[in-house]
Amino acid sequence: MKKTLKEIFDALRTKNYRVVAPVRDGNKIFFTEVSSPDEITLDYVNSEIAAKEWLFPRTEVVMKFDNLATENVEISDDIENQTVETLTAIIGVRPCDVKSLLILDKVFSWDYKDAFYLNRRENTVLVTLGCSKLGDGCFCDKVALDMSSQEGSDVFLAQNGDGSFEMSVVSDKGAEIFPGEKIVPEEQKTTGDAFDKKKIKAWLDGNFEDEIWDKMALKCLSCGACAYVCPTCHCFDVIDEASISEGCRRKNWDSCGFGQFTIHASGHNPRPSQKERFRNRILHKFKYYVDKFDETACVGCGRCRKVCPVNMNLRDIVGAIEKK
Amino acid sequence: MENKLQEIAKKLLTDGEVDLVIGYGADTDRFIEPVFITKPDEAKKLLWNKKCFNNLAVYLTKDVVKHANKVGIIAKGCDIKAIVGLIQESQIDRDKVVILGISCDGVGEPLLKKCNGCDVNTPKLYDHLIGDPIESTLREDKYAEVEDFERRSGEDKKAFWDKELAKCIKCYACRAACPLCYCAKCVVEKNIPQWVPTSPHSAGNFSWNFIRSFHLTGRCVGCGECERVCPVGIPLGLINKKAALEVKSAFEYEAGYDYEVEPPLTCF
Ligand code: SF4
Numbered sequence: 181m182k183k184t185l186k187e188i189f190d191a192l193r194t195k196n197y198r199v200v201a202p203v204r205d206g207n208k209i210f211f212t213e214v215s216s217p218d219e220i221t222l223d224y225v226n227s228e229i230a231a232k233e234w235l236f237p238r239t240e241v242v243m244k245f246d247n248l249a250t251e252n253v254e255i256s257d258d259i260e261n262q263t264v265e266t267l268t269a270i271i272g273v274r275p276c277d278v279k280s281l282l283i284l285d286k287v288f289s290w291d292y293k294d295a296f297y298l299n300r301r302e303n304t305v306l307v308t309l310g311c312s313k314l315g316d317g318c319f320c321d322k323v324a325l326d327m328s329s330q331e332g333s334d335v336f337l338a339q340n341g342d343g344s345f346e347m348s349v350v351s352d353k354g355a356e357i358f359p360g361e362k363i364v365p366e367e368q369k370t371t372g373d374a375f376d377k378k379k380i381k382a383w384l385d386g387n388f389e390d391e392i393w394d395k396m397a398l399k400c401l402s403c404g405a406c407a408y409v410c411p412t413c414h415c416f417d418v419i420d421e422a423s424i425s426e427g428c429r430r431k432n433w434d435s436c437g438f439g440q441f442t443i444h445a446s447g448h449n450p451r452p453s454q455k456e457r458f459r460n461r462i463l464h465k466f467k468y469y470v471d472k473f474d475e476t477a478c479v480g481c482g483r484c485r486k487v488c489p490v491n492m493n494l495r496d497i498v499g500a501i502e503k504k
Numbered sequence: 505m506e507n508k509l510q511e512i513a514k515k516l517l518t519d520g521e522v523d524l525v526i527g528y529g530a531d532t533d534r535f536i537e538p539v540f541i542t543k544p545d546e547a548k549k550l551l552w553n554k555k556c557f558n559n560l561a562v563y564l565t566k567d568v569v570k571h572a573n574k575v576g577i578i579a580k581g582c583d584i585k586a587i588v589g590l591i592q593e594s595q596i597d598r599d600k601v602v603i604l605g606i607s608c609d610g611v612g613e614p615l616l617k618k619c620n621g622c623d624v625n626t627p628k629l630y631d632h633l634i635g636d637p638i639e640s641t642l643r644e645d646k647y648a649e650v651e652d653f654e655r656r657s658g659e660d661k662k663a664f665w666d667k668e669l670a671k672c673i674k675c676y677a678c679r680a681a682c683p684l685c686y687c688a689k690c691v692v693e694k695n696i697p698q699w700v701p702t703s704p705h706s707a708g709n710f711s712w713n714f715i716r717s718f719h720l721t722g723r724c725v726g727c728g729e730c731e732r733v734c735p736v737g738i739p740l741g742l743i744n745k746k747a748a749l750e751v752k753s754a755f756e757y758e759a760g761y762d763y764e765v766e767p768p769l770t771c772f
């Protein structure tokens with residue numbers, strides 16, 4: 181059915197959803213909580229930081245403790261506060277970011293159920309905006325993700341020429357907000373020119389010590405930019421912060437690109453140089469995740485290259501591995 | 505210029521004068537990527553144009569260079585300021601680097617901000633000059649943005665930084681791209697005890713960005729790499745320039761011009 185952004189926004193607000201949407205800040209786009217549809221920019225390729233941030237924030241408190249008590253220290257689990265997390269609707273999220281959440285669901289509900297992520301996931305509605313052409317640096321086609329894929333969406337929007345949207349309701353959650361005909365999302369179509377993931381994985385399985393890793397990692401500067409903007413990266417650090425009277429434990433984003441990521445208390449570092457760290461990044465996405473969850477952990481959004489100070493391009497790197 | 509660049513690089517490698525040349529190669533839609541050339545034949549990969557943004561001096565303190573006997577580096581005037589800093593701070597030997605200095609009239613279209621206030625279009629230090637000397641015509645005072653900002657009220661400044669620093673995701677790309685952030689263990693990595701909060705919340709982000717600036721006070725050469733690479737677009741140059749301006753007025757010193765001068769805040 182045909183809808184305007186305002187109609188969609190109002191329907192969500194009526195159902196008490198807080199609305200998160202792409203907002204322009206200078207020449208950057210960030211997913212931001214908005215109070216009016218006028219703040220939203222849907223004429224965009226992708227956000228700087230993936231929408232995952234609204235489910236897996238850059239920092240969050242997971243536990244609190246009283247730092248003054250000398251006995252019977254009270255520790256409160258912050259899960260309780262998180263279960264009452266506000267209902268959230270993310271409008272204008274791209275199919276690659278939606279796909280990334282399906283990928284993250286696996287790791288966050290595997291041996292340990294991450295209640296923080298899962299509670300937010302439960303309370304979040306995804307109003308996806310399909311893409312009509314590949315943006316600069318996007319390579320979802322290479323990882324076999326269709327840019328108009330409805331998989332994982334609750335509501336799906338396609339842009340009409342007149343500024344309105346063709347809206348389809350995809351899930352039950354979506355139907356609660358927009359009663360009406362529900363469509364069955366199409367089986368994931370494979371895109372024409374996709375990577376041969378099996379071939380890539382087979383090469384990765386056998387070439388942990390190949391010289392390609394030295395060469396490839398030479399220019400990498402060991403920062404966290406690629407991981408922090410990536411919609412599927414999910415590593416985090418757990419740290420305690422305290423004042424004299426109280427303290428808390430936080431879960432903060434972390435990146436395998438940092439030297440400190442793997443350092444042992446003894447001082448030994450099993451990934452002493454960028455070669456081992458960058459190799460881990462590729463292996464985690466195209467081998468380990470496949471081993472564990474039968475899925476690659478890259479949706480081809482191209483953000484990692486866009487923020488990389490030295491333009492490390494996963495599309496080319498993985499493409500070169502495929503040709504090996 | 506490209507020809508001359510390739511020619512000199514090739515000769516340096518052929519004569520064994522250097523065993524590595526760090527330069528700009530592979531053209532992309534964003535910029536020219538850094539390349540590491542070790543064979544004379546590969547010197548033809550070297551490029552020079554308006555998309556050569558990176559300050560390659562950042563690699564001079566990395567293992568790849570430490571393992572080389574002598575390196576050649578392609579550098580613009582602003583990049584060479586960082587090399588000057590590294591020599592001053594005993595991070596590299598002047599004898600160990602061959603500087604292929606570029607006569608540069610600016611990069612980026614439109615020009616990067618730093619190029620408008622550039623006074624080193626012809627580098628101040630080099631072993632080979634590529635291109636004809638260019639006289640610097642300051643299109644803009646590089647400290648103008650600091651002076652403009654200073655005129656704002658305290659409240660206004662606080663609101664500005666609250667908003668900007670809230671964006672920081674603590675990716676440390678600013679540190680990674682900075683040629684003068686070479687500490688093997690950065691102060692934020694010192695965690696017994698944890699001196700600087702690592703969380704990307706307000707206290708953590710203020711601590712990080714201002715501590716970094718304090719540590720670069722009198723050392724930052726204004727190459728602009730930190731600001732260029734910040735994925736969320738925080739105007740980091742404004743913090744660093746404010747510090748540089750203070751040093752200038754207190755000590756009549758600006759970093760990156762002469763490695764024989766002792767820096768006022770860092771003597772090793
Ligand atoms: S690895 Fe890069 S391209 Fe792939 S999902 Fe992450 S940010 Fe996007």
Ligand code: SF4
Nearest residue numbers: 400401403406437488
């Ligand atoms: S690939 Fe790029 S963004 Fe990622 S750690 Fe290396 S330099 Fe940083």
Ligand code: SF4
Nearest residue numbers: 581582608610619622
């Ligand atoms: S600051 Fe000067 S030397 Fe550096 S790129 Fe700009 S014009 Fe060239």
Ligand code: SF4
Nearest residue numbers: 672673675676678734
């Ligand atoms: S590059 Fe930007 S976002 Fe990353 S740590 Fe530095 S200031 Fe923060």
Ligand code: SF4
Nearest residue numbers: 682724725727728730
């Ligand atoms: S702080 Fe920024 S401008 Fe200063 S030397 Fe480092 S990267 Fe260059």
